[in-house]
Amino acid sequence: MFSLTSMRVLILSALVLAIGSASAQLDEAIAKQSSRVERAAQAQDQVDAIHDQTRDKLAEFKRVTKQAEGLRVYLQQLQKQLQNQATELAEIEQSIQDVAVIERQIVPLMLRMIDGLEQFVSLDLPFLLQERRERVASLRSLLERADVTVAEKFRNVMAAYTTEIDYGRTIEAYRTTLPGTDREVDVLRIGRIAMFYQSLDGKEVGRWNSFSQSFEPLSGAYRGQIGQGIRIAREQAAPDLIRLPIPTAGASL
Known part of the structure; x- marks a missing residue:
């Protein structure tokens, strides 16, 4: 028969063993929980990093999208400019062709105008004859020059006609x-x-x-x-009315 003391020792030993076992299990549970917390923290860090990367990528995507939209609008504008330039180029080429046609037509016209001017001078009142004849001769010489544009030649012909017209008003x-x-x-x-x-x-x-x-x-x-x-x-006297005889057919004074 176990004595009371032996029973107590046995119970105490059992308790010690139970407490030791529970403590080991608790330590193991705490270690496992700590491991889970650490893994969760690492996972959270990874989640945070992924979130930051996603946010940066989203911001980059928006920036690139905005640039792409700007480039799209710019390309559309360039396309319109290219179309307008192509139209203008076609018009310029047509104008060049028209100028060539006009030049072929205007040179004979200027020759006729100079002939007409020469005939007009010969039939007109004989004032400043040398000056006016030299002007006609100068126009003929100018027309033969290759270093003068057709526009400049025509301008000189028209200037000569203007001068002749002015004679009739002065x-x-x-x-x-x-x-x-x-x-x-x-x-x-x-x-x-x-x-x-x-x-x-x-x-x-x-x-x-x-x-x-x-x-x-x-x-x-x-x-x-x-x-x-x-x-x-000669502007030596103020304008005034003067009476002068105008010649008529058969008139004699």
Whole structure:
């Protein structure tokens, strides 16, 4: 029979063994839990890292998408510009072809215009004949030059026509030699209506007769009027009304 003391020792031993076993199990459980917590922390760190990477990738995706949209719009604009440039290029090429056609047509036109100008000068009142004939000759010479553009040639032809037109709207006085003589006279031109002359001493006056194609003398009654007209043309006197004889068929003064 076990004594009470032996029983207590046995119970105490059993308790010690039970406590030791429970403690070992607890330690093992704590170790396992710690391992799980550590793995969970590592997993969370991985999740956080993946989240950060995903966020960065998303931001990069948005940035790249925005750039791509900007490039798409830019490419569309470039496409429109290229289309417009292609249209302009076609128009320029057509214009070049048209210019070539115009040049082939305008050169004969300028030749006819110069011929017409030369004929007009020969049939007009004989004022500034040398200057006007030289202008026509200069136009013919200009037309033969290869270093002058067609546009510049045409501009000069039109300038000559403008000059001739202006003669019909102005009065002018200049000194020249009376045709058929060696006498210098002052000539008064009234547009293209009439031409008069006055000797340098003011004693002799005359007019151009378009029908006889020569100057004819006038009576001394017109000396004052012709002299006044010369002074007005030279801006030596204020504009004023003057009475001058206009030649008519068969007229003689």
